[in-house]
Each structure stands twice: as structure tokens, then as C-alpha cells.
Amino acid sequence: MELKKTAVAGTMESSDIMVTVEPRESGGIVLELTSSVMKQYGRRIERVIRETAAELGVEHALICAVDKGALDCTVRARVSAAIFRAAERENITWEVGK
Known part of the structure; x- marks a missing residue:
């Protein structure tokens, strides 16, 4: 994409994550992560962010995330929303296919 x-996408509220996605010409995904639970879950949060970006076909981006204890589903939702906004995608099917 x-x-x-x-x-x-996201907020700085407790149990949320604020994700900023910036396009890059090259260099892959550069991730800057700050988290209130970095010692316990930092690697997991990073993996969820990178997997979500890869699933959406993002190859080059700067992703800055400030986590306040968000669950994996919230991390995925915020990363997805930021990527869709950055790609200027408006017609998005959020439903899971049957």
C-alpha cells in the first residue's frame, strides 16, 4: 500500500496507543516505540505493529507509537487506521469475509 x-490514530489515554505513520521512500519500516509497559510487552507490541503493517502491504514507513497499555486488538486497529489514513483510503471494508 x-x-x-x-x-x-489513537489517543494518549490509558489502555490506548497513539500511532503516527509517515511515508518513506526507502529503508523499510522504521519503528519508534515508547510504552508504559515496555519491559513486559515491548517486543510483543513491536511484533504486532510490524505484522499489521506487513499485512497491509506497507514496505517503507516511519511508525511512531506511544503506548499506554493497549491490548493487541487495539494496537492492530490503531496501526490499521493510521495506515489507511496515510494512504488516503476511504472505502474500506472492515467486515471479516464469510
Whole structure:
């Protein structure tokens, strides 16, 4: 997926994560992660962010995430929303196919 602009999703509230996605020309995915639970879950959060970006076809981006104890499903949702906004995608099917 081609990223066209910088976009943000999420909040700085407890149990949430604020994700900023910025397009890059090359260099793969660069991730800057800050978390209140970094020692316990930092590697897991990073893996969820990278997997979500890969599933959406993002090859080059700067992803900055400030985590306040978000669950995996929230991390995926925020990363997805930021990527779709950065790609200027409007018609998104959020339903899971049957």
C-alpha cells in the first residue's frame, strides 16, 4: 500500500496507543516505540505493529507509537487506521469475509 501523507490514530489515554505513520521512500519500516509497559510487552507490541503493517502491504514507513497499555486488538486497529489514513483510503471494508 502506498502511503501519501503523515497520519495519526489513537489517543494518549490509558489502555490506548497513539500511532503516527509517515511515508518513506526507502529503508523499510522504521519503528519508534515508547510504552508504559515496555519491559513486559515491548517486543510483543513491536511484533504486532510490524505484522499489521506487513499485512497491509506497507514496505517503507516511519511508525511512531506511544503506548499506554493497549491490548493487541487495539494496537492492530490503531496501526490499521493510521495506515489507511496515510494512504488516503476511504472505502474500506472492515467486515471479516464469510
